[in-house]
Amino acid sequence: MDVNGTVAEGFEPVRDAFAGNFETLGDRGAALAVYRDGRRVVDLWAGTRDVDGTEPWRRGTAQIVRSATKGVAAAVPLLLHQRGLLDLDAPVGEYWPEFKARGKERVLVRHVLNHRSGLPVLDRPLTPEEALDPRRGAEAVAAQAPVWEPGADHGYHALTYGWMLDELVRRVTGRWAGEWIAAEITGPLGADLWLGLPPAEEAAGRTGRVGRVETPEPVGGAGLRVRPKRAVTEAYDDPASLTRRAFAAITPFPDQNTPAYRAAALPATNGIATADGLARVYAALIGEVDGVRLFDPATMEAARTEESAGPDRVLVVNTRFGLGYMLHGSASPLLGPGSFGHPGRGGSLGLADPETGIALGYVTNGFRKTVTADPRAQALVRAVRAVVAR
Numbered sequence: 001m002d003v004n005g006t007v008a009e010g011f012e013p014v015r016d017a018f019a020g021n022f023e024t025l026g027d028r029g030a031a032l033a034v035y036r037d038g039r040r041v042v043d044l045w046a047g048t049r050d051v052d053g054t055e056p057w058r059r060g061t062a063q064i065v066r067s068a069t070k071g072v073a074a075a076v077p078l079l080l081h082q083r084g085l086l087d088l089d090a091p092v093g094e095y096w097p098e099f100k101a102r103g104k105e106r107v108l109v110r111h112v113l114n115h116r117s118g119l120p121v122l123d124r125p126l127t128p129e130e131a132l133d134p135r136r137g138a139e140a141v142a143a144q145a146p147v148w149e150p151g152a153d154h155g156y157h158a159l160t161y162g163w164m165l166d167e168l169v170r171r172v173t174g175r176w177a178g179e180w181i182a183a184e185i186t187g188p189l190g191a192d193l194w195l196g197l198p199p200a201e202e203a204a205g206r207t208g209r210v211g212r213v214e215t216p217e218p219v220g221g222a223g224l225r226v227r228p229k230r231a232v233t234e235a236y237d238d239p240a241s242l243t244r245r246a247f248a249a250i251t252p253f254p255d256q257n258t259p260a261y262r263a264a265a266l267p268a269t270n271g272i273a274t275a276d277g278l279a280r281v282y283a284a285l286i287g288e289v290d291g292v293r294l295f296d297p298a299t300m301e302a303a304r305t306e307e308s309a310g311p312d313r314v315l316v317v318n319t320r321f322g323l324g325y326m327l328h329g330s331a332s333p334l335l336g337p338g339s340f341g342h343p344g345r346g347g348s349l350g351l352a353d354p355e356t357g358i359a360l361g362y363v364t365n366g367f368r369k370t371v372t373a374d375p376r377a378q379a380l381v382r383a384v385r386a387v388v389a390r
Helices: 012-024 068-082 109-113 134-142 160-173 177-189 199-205 229-237 242-247 259-263 275-286 297-304 375-388
Strands: 004-007 029-036 039-047 308-311 318-321 340-343 349-353 358-364
Touching (some): 029 375, 109 160, 199 259, 229 242, 275 358, 358 375
Antiparallel strands (some): 029 039, 308 318, 349 358
């Protein structure tokens, strides 16, 4: 496999690990970008743009990053809080009165971000057509009763996270989260990342911009690197479990390669990014990138301060969350104890580590069954960790 791109001196082992993903772990098309202290030190790509095609992956190729979208979307309410526009400890119903129905009066904005709202499932899943309308998603969550006492426990809100966050942002700013990201985050940064692919980029996708991704394998416990495996497998296999119901909040799941899906904005799952775009956003969360810094020190600390930890009611294993971000732990190993970020089901990963100044973005078109710890992403994280530990 020919690997294209460059690495800064000392980062050659990262290039070797990236090549190894194609040689031994089955990557078909992927890209990796790493920033250190606001400067790009790794910029690699290889394989084919489409998982089922022959066109080569190019430096500007973008892909759907699934739940890695959550980490970018989380920056919006945190930046609104940083600007004094959103109180993290206020009830969601203070901004969105319809949300207060069916025992949700005590759900705080903070609970949306730390996966403690008790709303990971919908009693009536949305159809693909309904799911692409952000108002329908918000209405469905507003009509849903919590499945546990809000704030009392935590469980991964795989899809409902996005509808709650999107409607909160709209109520506070008058813009959907994707519009806010374009205007306030990716636009100033010059980052190739979209929540709601613009028509011009969709047209470019037909000639090499956005690649076709593989249909994901059925969700399962692979890649979680924890025990007991039997309990995890049983949860994913049981149609009545919170695990299966959370991932089935849209049933059936839409075809991710259609223009309609890519143009929609689902803050939980359908961001489209280049590896550089994803890494560039994370780099700006912890430092300055070409004159742009997003989080001030207090907001950065809030993002990575543990809010939820222990057995996850949805993922079953032990997970750790800050405000909108997964934190380093057994279920999702990141670069180090102070790292924060978010994986995407099937492979993609974005993370930042303030202690080392590292930000990383990995995107791939070959989805796997993994949820939080894809072996390909983990191989790259280990290689970067070894380089910066020297």
